Amino acid sequence: MSRSAFTRRMIAAGLASAAALPMMQSAFAQAGASAPVTIGFITTLSTPAGYIGEDIRAGFQLALTDGKLGGVPVNLAIEDDALKPANAKQAADRLIQSGVKLFTGVNFSNVLAAVVPGVLESGGYYVSLNPGPSSFAGERCHRNYFVASYQNDAFHEAAGLAANRLGYKRVALLAPNYQAGRDALEGFKRTFKGEIAGEIYTKLDQTDFSVELARVRSLAPEAIYQFHPGGAGINFAKQYANAGLGKSVPMLIPAFSMDAHMVGATGDAADGIYASALWTPEATTPASKAFVEAFRKAYSRTPTMYAQQAYDTANLIGSALKAVNGDVGKQDEFRKALRAAQFTAVRGKFSFGPNQHPVQDYYLTKFEKRPSGEIVQTMVRKIAEDYGDAYAAQCKLN
Amino acid sequence: MILFVEQALNGLQYGSMLFLLASGLTLIFGIMGVINLTHGAFYMVGAYSAAFAVLSTGSFLVGIAAALIGAGLYAVLVEVAVVQWLYRRDHLYQVLATLGLILFTNEAVSMIFGRRPPLMDIPPFLQGSVPLLPGLDYPLMRVGFIVTGALVAIGLWALVNHTRVGMLIRAGADDREMVDALGVDIRRLYTLVFGLGGALCGLAGVMAAPLLAIEIGMGERVLITTFVVIVVGGVGSVRGALVGALLVGMVDSLGRAYIPQLLQLSLPASTADTLGAGLVSASIYLLMAIVLLVRPNGLLPARG
Numbered sequence: 037m038s039r040s041a042f043t044r045r046m047i048a049a050g051l052a053s054a055a056a057l058p059m060m061q062s063a064f065a066q067a068g069a070s071a072p073v074t075i076g077f078i079t080t081l082s083t084p085a086g087y088i089g090e091d092i093r094a095g096f097q098l099a100l101t102d103g104k105l106g107g108v109p110v111n112l113a114i115e116d117d118a119l120k121p122a123n124a125k126q127a128a129d130r131l132i133q134s135g136v137k138l139f140t141g142v143n144f145s146n147v148l149a150a151v152v153p154g155v156l157e158s159g160g161y162y163v164s165l166n167p168g169p170s171s172f173a174g175e176r177c178h179r180n181y182f183v184a185s186y187q188n189d190a191f192h193e194a195a196g197l198a199a200n201r202l203g204y205k206r207v208a209l210l211a212p213n214y215q216a217g218r219d220a221l222e223g224f225k226r227t228f229k230g231e232i233a234g235e236i237y238t239k240l241d242q243t244d245f246s247v248e249l250a251r252v253r254s255l256a257p258e259a260i261y262q263f264h265p266g267g268a269g270i271n272f273a274k275q276y277a278n279a280g281l282g283k284s285v286p287m288l289i290p291a292f293s294m295d296a297h298m299v300g301a302t303g304d305a306a307d308g309i310y311a312s313a314l315w316t317p318e319a320t321t322p323a324s325k326a327f328v329e330a331f332r333k334a335y336s337r338t339p340t341m342y343a344q345q346a347y348d349t350a351n352l353i354g355s356a357l358k359a360v361n362g363d364v365g366k367q368d369e370f371r372k373a374l375r376a377a378q379f380t381a382v383r384g385k386f387s388f389g390p391n392q393h394p395v396q397d398y399y400l401t402k403f404e405k406r407p408s409g410e411i412v413q414t415m416v417r418k419i420a421e422d423y424g425d426a427y428a429a430q431c432k433l434n
Numbered sequence: 435m436i437l438f439v440e441q442a443l444n445g446l447q448y449g450s451m452l453f454l455l456a457s458g459l460t461l462i463f464g465i466m467g468v469i470n471l472t473h474g475a476f477y478m479v480g481a482y483s484a485a486f487a488v489l490s491t492g493s494f495l496v497g498i499a500a501a502l503i504g505a506g507l508y509a510v511l512v513e514v515a516v517v518q519w520l521y522r523r524d525h526l527y528q529v530l531a532t533l534g535l536i537l538f539t540n541e542a543v544s545m546i547f548g549r550r551p552p553l554m555d556i557p558p559f560l561q562g563s564v565p566l567l568p569g570l571d572y573p574l575m576r577v578g579f580i581v582t583g584a585l586v587a588i589g590l591w592a593l594v595n596h597t598r599v600g601m602l603i604r605a606g607a608d609d610r611e612m613v614d615a616l617g618v619d620i621r622r623l624y625t626l627v628f629g630l631g632g633a634l635c636g637l638a639g640v641m642a643a644p645l646l647a648i649e650i651g652m653g654e655r656v657l658i659t660t661f662v663v664i665v666v667g668g669v670g671s672v673r674g675a676l677v678g679a680l681l682v683g684m685v686d687s688l689g690r691a692y693i694p695q696l697l698q699l700s701l702p703a704s705t706a707d708t709l710g711a712g713l714v715s716a717s718i719y720l721l722m723a724i725v726l727l728v729r730p731n732g733l734l735p736a737r738g
Contacts, residue, residue, distance in 0.1 A: 270647035
């Protein structure tokens with residue numbers, strides 16, 4: 037490298053760190069009483085999954101009024117992790133060093149696993165707005181770690197209960213061959229009472245499912261339960277309909293295998309799919325209607341469940357910030373206020389179990405085509421009331 | 435038996451998809467010696483071009499044209515703007531540059547088309563299934579895929595073996611310095627081959643689009659398998675790409691269909707599941723390893 041190029045680079049590096057200074061100063065300044073509370077908001081904004089991060093950010097920001105959460109001014113330090121645990125860890129460490137105590141935003145379990153330990157060791161708080169991996173729900177639960185969304189297995193367990201309620205006796209299961217896929221099928225089997233016609237594991241990077249669909253046809257189950265997140269979920273649903281299975285063998289999925297965003301790319305193939313869910317944009321509670329309307333007005337699109345989870349999490353944090361008047365340093369009061377969960381959740385009933393994971397209601401929903409051609413996720417019935425998770429008993433917090 | 439035929443058809447269909455991708459890649463690798471990681475991105479560009487053409491015109495044929503032109507032009511652009519300058523460089527430079535182009539293409543596509551995967555429906559004339567055998571209804575879309583693969587194979591065979599361009603391509607794969615020394619404008623041939631490879635990717639993209647999510651990064655998922663195909667088939671040879679694609683397609687599909695069931699016959703269920711899933715994921719790499727052990731240059735390499 038030539039000398040001048042090297043000098044230029046040094047100058048650029050200098051400029052970059054100078055630009056970062058105001059952010060750090062504002063973080064330091066939060067020791068003062070009226071200064072805004074900085075919330076470390078690490079999420080996935082790039083990569084194909086970036087739409088989830090965008091919805092999470094949009095949902096969280098929607099809960100802010102004039103930059104205030106629960107009447108306390110807040111400052112969101114938003115960082116993109118590009119779905120890489122290492123990036124997220126770096127961003128978290130940087131924010132921790134600049135004095136940030138309160139974190140949220142992460143959207144994937146593997147990223148969460150990289151962020152949470154550092155935050156907790158520094159005496160900070162982490163409030164999860166989407167993943168709730170089993171690893172932090174049982175023995176390794178922590179008094180400063182809250183999950184405001186759901187424990188990961190709960191949707192699968194709820195789907196098992198839904199299959200019982202729908203009267204299915206023989207169900208075939210499909211999931212990608214990795215930890216979350218295996219957890220999904222285990223969760224389903226934990227509550228499903230009927231017979232498992234077969235368990236089919238797909239490859240993680242698989243895009244074509246013709247082979248598995250032929251297997252499903254030969255097994256002739258009454259229904260299938262499948263978990264394929266993201267693009268694979270769209271592929272699966274489209275090919276399932278194309279193979280003519282959609283009409284004869286009903287498909288049951290967990291909510292995150294088909295969100296409002298994916299329905300658009302799946303088209304009519306989504307018609308008739310059942311999903312276990314906490315909430316859909318079609319929910320008729322006043323809080324939900326107000327949220328959907330406000331979100332559509334602000335962003336001209338229908339919110340996904342990710343936006344709703346982020347909105348609820350923001351309001352939970354707001355309720356706790358209000359209780360301590362923005363002083364996160366009052367550790368016991370802040371923790372107590374978070375645990376009390378005094379806020380109106382869009383999804384309906386909400387409280388924390390002993391491991392600071394939610395206890396809430398789960399619903400069976402169905403994707404249905406309206407006469408207008410639009411496909412909506414309608415509520416069918418409640419399938420589990422005040423439902424916690426299987427790991428709470430292993431958590432010794434108190 | 436019916437099930438086996440169906441699974442073999444699935445393998446054939448996967449094979450034709452791989453062939454569309456691998457034939458271009460093998461020519462680029464064989465003739466120019468360039469490791470082109472951007473190849474998967476051409477496939478994505480083709481799928482996006484097709485989806486938006488279909489959305490605005492409603493015609494699948496326009497979609498096919500848009501995919502061929504879009505992906506072909508993008509490939510030519512990549513060759514002229516970037517790859518051309520790296521022919522004399524080491525493979526590492528080419529890998530770095532084309533890896534950078536993947537990132538660039540992904541971001542560019544998400545800026546132009548947005549992150550929401552566009553919807554492309556199956557065209558009316560390919561909807562539904564056809565009864566191929568009593569008790570075997572096979573989706574027409576997948577039949578269409580197999581037919582397309584076969585037509586392209588015949589077309590490429592005619593192009594490579596019976597035209598002047600094809601003669602130059604064969605000569606280029608064999609000894610490019612000699613072709614250059616004989617006064618052929620090898621630069622133009624390179625650009626042409628890149629464009630052809632891109633257009634074939636575009637064709638794969640438009641055929642796959644109705645069955646898949648058209649999303650950012652869809653190309654990277656097929657890229658590695660495509661490289662496996664050309665390594666198995668032998669670098670630089672279209673015949674090799676065809677044989678490699680069919681082999682890999684069959685091994686992958688039949689492996690996914692039967693390995694877990696076969697293991698369940700002899701092992702306890704939990705062991706069989708874990709082992710089976712692992713073996714299924716590894717099957718095409720095992721195939722590659724075996725082929726390389728027996729024939730280090732692949733099954734039908736261009737340079738004997």
